[in-house]
Amino acid sequence: MTHYRISEAARLVGVSDDTIRRWVADGILPLDHDDAGRQIVPGAALAAHAKTLGGSTAEVGDVQRSARNRFVGLVTKVEIEGLMAQVELQCGPHRVVSLMSSEAARELKLEVGSTGVAVVKATMVIVETDKEPQP
Template sequence: MPTYSIGQAARLLRVSPETVRRWADAGRLPMTRDGSGNRMVDGVGLALFARERAADDERGASSGPPTSVRNAFTGIVTALAVDDVVAQVEIPSGPHRVVSLVTREAVEELDLAVGVMVTARVKSTNVYVDRS
């Protein structure tokens, strides 16, 4: 079961770490402690919380550079298969699993690897992957 630090959860939710702490203190976002006593957010709980927030915010406003692409999925690369020309990138984002085919050159330019946080931008039949 994946867990995330307060900072990681804040980046995924696009809020400040202090906001994540306040939500946890108010009981809105479940947290546990790791072996060192650090507060950790359960991945499943974080996904549920993100889904609830998305339902509350129909605008889907995002931070970052201006773009005409409205469907943005931030997540962590969990699988990357690269051959001579093309690469397959797998990104779970909340309840969604996004799989994108990109060029090997794009993987190298973005320095993509398993565990790297990215944003997949979906427009029509195309998926654009940005390094977060």
């Protein structure tokens, strides 16, 4: 079974180490110890809790969407050239890049420092993992 140290678990779900410790203290996450006596969180329990953090609905105001993957972020780059624009958002630890028409970028009034939501709907998603599973 996969386990994560507290700092790794925090990084994976985008919270602080202290938040993971609070979740353990509140009984939200179980805590084990590895062979060296270090505190570890079971990967399956972390994954189950992570699912609750993401929400299950794609409703936003009066609009429903089929896309579930919404990343709120800060616009860090807007590059408009000809008919196309490249817009970059920093959504927590994730950098999301969107290519759109320059008309759309102008209509949305996208500028560095403004907020935006990247909505991702893909028919193909590539998942990578380490060569060797973690203990």
